[in-house]
Ligand SMILES: NC(=O)C1=CN([C@@H]2O[C@H](COP(=O)(O)OP(=O)(O)OC[C@H]3O[C@@H](n4cnc5c(N)ncnc54)[C@H](OP(=O)(O)O)[C@@H]3O)[C@@H](O)[C@H]2O)C=CC1
Ligand SMILES: CC[C@](O)(C(C)=O)C(=O)O
Ligand SMILES: [Mg+2]
């Protein structure tokens with residue numbers, strides 16, 4: 001069911017007014033108002049269809065496909081405290097997600113402990129973040145013994161190598177939680193096969209753990225996916241949604257373990273990371289070969305994209321970004337977009353297949369299990385930082401109005 005015509009036009013009018021508001025504060029206030037119209041336009045959630053305990057979702061129409069979306073305002077903190085009053089969250093691993101989810105759980109006043117390798121990089125980092133050895137910072141094994149919700153946030157490669165040991169702690173009555181479908185879906189490659197008598201769920205923030213934390217501190221929340229791999233208690237989905245809220249999500253979408261891991265591995269190799277890096281580099285190189293200065297090549301490739309045009313797409317959509325650019329730009333970009341689509345389509349097809357058939361998983365496991373994987377990654381990312389384009393970027397960023405050359 002789509003929104004009734006009068007609410008659709010009210011939504012459009014509100015969004016137009018928001019986009020046209022001159023002052024930034026006014027613009028964000030109007031945008032909030034516009035979002036409320038969108039909310040009001042959403043059809044009422046068919047609560048009868050869900051278990052009594054799984055509440056707080058709206059069924060929204062995504063271009064003709066109806067999907068459930070759970071929102072944080074339906075999961076107040078007092079309710080989360082009540083829900084988790086008998087639980088101990090054992091956060092196993094303290095990388096980007098461990099840091100973000102762990103600190104959010106702690107700030108939410110929930111009972112959370114961290115389990116990492118003693119004296120490793122994560123142990124040091126956890127102490128820096130205020131976790132105290134023997135009080136709420138333990139070895140992986142100790143934390144897994146104490147926890148009722150075992151949050152496996154070790155690297156995907158480590159989830160596989162530690163499973164023979166860790167699985168001993170995954171016993172009836174505990175919940176096994178991941179932030180990725182990786183280990184369970186690719187069980188042939190990872191060896192991770194959970195015992196049949198525990199709930200196995202995921203809540204996967206759709207963004208970096210750093211953003212999970214910064215959005216939470218700003219009083220907002222990240223979008224996350226939830227899924228159930230095994231439901232022995234009948235409570236698995238509800239538990240996943242509640243955990244997603246507790247770790248700092250704003251809106252939560254349902255998926256499956258398989259769909260989560262396929263889309264995630266595909267997206268990060270594609271547009272989100274690998275694709276954009278390759279596209280920036282190719283455009284920059286052609287500009288440089290044709291005699292453009294480094295600053296011009298960088299500004300016309302990265303800085304304008306990141307500081308001006310991409311935020312417009314993010315706030316209001318691709319069509320809005322087009323309308324905010326010149327008629328000349330619009331003509332050329334509209335003509336060239338299908339060329340880029342055609343050139344990229346076979347690459348994306350090949351990438352999806354490489355994800356689906358496990359090639360990407362095997363590569364991640366093989367690389368992530370090398371003893372020196374951190375140094376190897378550092379070498380490769382340092383090499384990116386050392387490319388002319390990103391050395392130029394360092395100088396350009398320092399000249400942004402909010403930094404005024406401070407880093408030079
Ligand atoms: N990064 C992100 O923002 C996102 C990650 N995810 C998922 O969340 C999970 C965690 O990812 P992320 O937070 O990035 O962490 P990382 O992939 O960076 O893994 C880091 C953690 O794994 C530990 N680790 C690595 N090897 C071993 C080992 N052999 N034995 C014991 N511990 C080991 C590290 O401990 P030590 O310091 O001691 O080496 C560290 O605590 C993954 O499933 C990932 O796919 C999901 C959404 C986004
Ligand atoms: C895009 C990379 C990511 O999938 C993420 C931050 O969502 C990851 O695995 O880190
Ligand atoms: Mg990922």
Ligand SMILES: [Mg+2]
Nearest residue numbers: 205206207264
């Ligand atoms: Mg991701």
